[in-house]
Amino acid sequence: MSYVDGFVVPVPKAKVDEYIRVAEVAKTVWMEHGALEYVECVGDDVPDGQHTSFPMSVKLEAEEVVIFSWIRYSSREERDRILALVMADPRLKDQMTPESMPFDGKRMIFGGFKVVID
Numbered sequence: 001m002s003y004v005d006g007f008v009v010p011v012p013k014a015k016v017d018e019y020i021r022v023a024e025v026a027k028t029v030w031m032e033h034g035a036l037e038y039v040e041c042v043g044d045d046v047p048d049g050q051h052t053s054f055p056m057s058v059k060l061e062a063e064e065v066v067i068f069s070w071i072r073y074s075s076r077e078e079r080d081r082i083l084a085l086v087m088a089d090p091r092l093k094d095q096m097t098p099e100s101m102p103f104d105g106k107r108m109i110f111g112g113f114k115v116v117i118d
Contacts, residue, residue: 004070009069022101030082039070046066
């Protein structure tokens with residue numbers, strides 16, 4: 001079965017276009033290094049919850065929107081190999097610092113997942 005890295009990110013609405021430009025470069029890099037799929041989604045119908053929700057998970061502020069994304073790989077081993085290449089790729093070096101990201105990276109949620117149903 002394949003492997004997925006998933007992300008939930010709070011992005012200021014005024015910086016969504018900038019985020020998308022950065023994500024387009026990131027997609028190119030990930031795909032060139034062997035990722036099978038790279039998807040970025042901007043929240044459109046993301047309600048607040050009483051106990052848990054996407055907005056609560058990232059402490060979403062009024063002027064922000066939730067971004068939900070994932071990257072799919074053929075296996076965990078491939079993900080680890082690809083991620084090492086991506087992190088060393090010079091095209092992303094300047095975009096991977098906290099100062100250059102168009103969102104608050106401290107509130108980003110991420111993790112790796114084994115696919116069990118496909």
